[in-house]
Amino acid sequence: MTEEVYKEAAQNVTAWxxxxxxxxxxxxxxxxxxxWISEIMLQQTQVDTVKPYYERFIETLPTVEDLAGADEQRVFKLWEGLGYYRRASHLKEAASMIVNEYHGRFPETYEELLKLKGVGMYTASAIASxxxxxxxxxxxGNTLRIVARLFNREDNIALQKTKNAFGEIMDAMIRYAEPSDFNQGMMDLGAMICTPSKPSCDECPVASLCQSRECQTVLRLPVNNKVVNKSILEYMTVVIRDGDRYFMVQNEQGLLQHLYGFAQYGCDMPSEFEKAFYDDYGVKIRLTQYISDIKHVFTHREWxxxxxxxxxVDPATRPMRxxxxxxxxxxxxxxxxxxxVLKAYLKVLQ
Ligand code: SF4
Incomplete structure (x- = not known):
């Protein structure tokens, strides 16, 4: 019976x-x-946002060799605004691996794909299929929600054991369909029909098989109990001017590795900031004006x-770079x- 349901569901999703x-x-x-490029961009970013970035990236770096040989700054510039910049750094590293270890041949198996930097189980499955x-x-999130509803499962999808169990159900269903169209069908079904709060069950290709619809548990599923601790970090962030030039530094590590930013320290007083900056860069500065408070929210962190x-203030200490x-x-x-920060600064001071 279950196999028949898997088969019918897979074929309905594919045809839809x-x-x-x-x-x-x-x-x-x-x-x-x-x-691969599209899947990496889609990892943390909405489809509509990704479209222009994808097109620009592929136009600028159309082959894996182009990406492997590209200047890192150019790759980060192409990524600017997409967030989660480690993805760009991993892409470049993986492109070099493909060129050097696979002689430019793109890995063709799920296991080989998993070895690429930045490629996890979801992305490897997507590219493989x-x-x-x-x-x-x-x-x-989309396919876990559909599986939970289709089979009326109350397992907590925040747990890895549930992801594994639901993954096995996906693998069982995909055997009955063309893998590429089935997986993309499940992605679209989750995005367009079986949405979290307003599913359009009347338009759903698996409505006749859906157990949560029958049991009227659709809006209770999936169960997703996770604890997210968002830490709040306070900074003084200063746009330091020297004539018509502004101080910017490239992050060598951390959340924003490779990206440039203004000087910022976790201190309260202007004098503390000025001392910390002198200690780090040997440049004497003074804070001249308060601009505004700005909040920026990351997944697990808020600045x-x-x-x-x-x-x-002391041109003798002014560095060239x-x-x-x-x-x-x-x-x-x-x-x-x-x-x-730059936008707020320019609004006040230009
Ligand atoms: S019938 Fe409704 S709840 Fe069931 S899979 Fe389709 S859209 Fe989701």
Whole structure:
């Protein structure tokens, strides 16, 4: 009985996808490199946001060799605004691995794909099924929700054991369908029909099989009990000016690794900031004006930035590097949080 349900559900989803699936730029190609780029961009970002970034990226770096040989700053610039910049750094590292270890041949198995930096189980399943027709079900928020509802399962989807169990159900269903269209059908069904709060069950291709619909538990599912501790960090963030140039520094590690930002320290007093900056950079500055408070929210973290303007006061200590003109800053990969800071600063002081 269960196998029959798997089969019918898989075939219904696939047929529905072929008729109603979204027309997206990365669905007009079978090129695994292009599919990989799109999947990495989609990991933490909405489809509509990804579209122009994907097109620009593929136009600028059309092959894995182009990406492997590209200047890192150029890759980060292409990524600017997408967030989670580690993804861009991992892409470049994985591209070098493909060129050097696989001689430019894109890995074709689920296991090989998993070895690429930045590729987890979801992305490996997506690339394996879409580019190579391998029957490996994708497991993410959308497919977990559909499986929970379709089979009226109250397991907590925040737990890895539930993800594994639901992944096995996806793998069982995908055997009865064309893997690429089935997985993409499940992605679209979750995004368009079986949505979290307002599912359109009347338009759903698996409505006649759906056990939560029958049991009237649709809106209670999936069960998702997770504890997210968002830490709040307070900073003084200062736009330090020297004539028509501004101090910016590239983060060497951490959340915003590789991105440029203004100087910021976790201190309260202008004098503390000035001392910390002198200790780090050997440049004497003074804070001249309060600009505004700016909040920036990351997944598990929130920055509260108290933004000030400042200037170099002792030209003898002025360094040649680390200060940039506005037109040069436009070319640097700058964190979204600090682009907000720059915008607020320019609004007040220009
Ligand atoms: S019938 Fe409704 S709840 Fe069931 S899978 Fe379809 S959209 Fe989701």
């Amino acid at each position: 996808y072929r008729q109603y699936g979204r027309d997206l730029p990365w669905r007009r190609t079978g090129n695994p490199y292009h599919i 879409i580019a190579f027709g391998i029957p490996k079900g994708v497991v993410d 509260r930035m108290h933004v000030y303007g400042g200037e170099v 680390d200060f940039y003109k506005l037109e040069e800053i436009e070319q640097l990969p700058v964190s979204t949080a600090h682009l907000k």
